[in-house]
Amino acid sequence: MPLQYRRMLSLAGMVLVMAAIFVADTLTEYAVAVAVFYSVVILAAVSLLTARAAIALACVCIALTVVSFYLTPAGLYKVGLINSGISIVAISITTWLALKTEAAQAAAHDAQARLLRIARVTSLGGLTASIAHEVNQPLAAIVTSGNAGQRWLAQDPPNVEKALQALDRILSDAHRASDIIDRVRSLTKGEKPRKSAFDLPQAVREIVSLSRGEIERHGIALEAHIDDMLPAVLADRVQIQQVIGNMLLNAIEAVASGPAHRKNIRISTSLTDGGGVLFCIEDAGCGLSPEALDHLFDAFWTTKEGGIGLGLSISRTIVEANGGKIWAEPNASGGATFRFSVPIAKGKTT
Incomplete structure (x- = not known):
């Protein structure tokens, strides 16, 4: 099942749970603090929502708690008032802690990604001598072919055919050096798998x-x-x-x-x-x-x-x-x- 559909089903399930909590909180007496279970819904939903959406969900849960309090038909009013207050505080604290946890996890993932890039560059640093060796080979060949081309063109008459062959070798070696640099550059990129x-x-x-x-x-x-x-x-x-x-x-x-x-x-x-x-x-x-x-x-x-x-x-x-x-x-x-x-x-x- 695609991730988007799983996400939608999860949110729909949470809405049903919230509805069940509201009905149970309304039909039971004031002494039963069912509204505190909204905290569980927030904990389950915070990983699926943005920070603003999670705060909005918490406000909805608090509003449902208040409405349920006024619609509750039986029990001690003062006890219900205390329980509702406790539930609202629990919902607020749970939302705050959940958002802090998500932010900490996001920071940890970001730090891990940075370490990944650092480690790539660090491991690549061990190849410096080897890379220099590989790049110097085509560069040295380019210099040799360039000198040869100058000699062919300096002849009287100029040997254009030999000079063109030297230019072909220069272009080939230049492409080889470019390929080496491209491979090295690609190794330093910190990207997600592109299979x-x-x-x-x-x-x-x-x-x-x-x-x-x-x-x-x-x-x-x-x-x-x-x-x-x-x-x-x-x-x-x-x-x-x-x-x-x-x-x-x-x-x-x-x-x-x-x-x-x-x-x-x-x-x-x-x-x-x-x-x-x-x-x-x-x-x-x-x-x-x-x-x-x-x-x-x-x-x-x-x-x-x-x-x-x-x-x-x-x-x-x-x-x-x-x-x-x-x-x-x-x-x-x-x-x-x-x-x-x-x-x-x-x-x-x-």
Whole structure:
């Protein structure tokens, strides 16, 4: 059932409950404070309404309480007056507390979104050297082709054909540099999942390409088993690439300070038994302790010096928001393995 219809049914149900409370409050004696149950209606409705609408609802409940008081046929008038006053105070306080709670939750969600953006930029900061390496490659090629083009044009007579070939290479390398910058920019956007069908192996290769400079700088041997025949997946490409990038950075950090013969990282993609595509990354680092396994995906929990403990927590949020699962386990020979799966999409890749 669509969310809009569920919302309408919920509001209609609350109107019926309010009507039932009004009838019960009117027909019972003054000593029975049925009107206090309007507070329950407000608590249930505040998440469905704006702040102004919730206040308006509280005013309606107070008005119904007053009308019911004057229409009540039996009981002690003074007792009824006290009970009505208590009910009105309860309705007012409940509305105030409910609105404060909703405002606090909204502030918490906003803070979480800001932390998500900060963590994206922070994790991206670890790729700075790699990004510079990737951008410098096409820029250096552009300079080389430009110098070659000048030499071809300086000949007598000018070699226009060779100069045009040099210009073609310059345009190609410029587009390559632009593509790298676009991918980096997209990784910093804090957007909700925009699910579409895409080729996960190609997305993995893009992140590996961005990280190549960092991998080479630390002398790490990267073994990739990427199945190009996998079906397209349905998820937010940029967000899934962020998860892959975070996992790869963690693996690089895990093996960077180790002995040369253990500077190994293995990544792979495959099908899952449950109808999804699996990404797996294994490192030969120091491994995972039992305590780490218990808290690995908890927010603000980290074993890194200077870390903020948000990378894996956000990764889990992203994967689950895209309909997948993420988990980790220690390797028998040392190191750790991280995996996540995302559902298969029907249709063409993008």
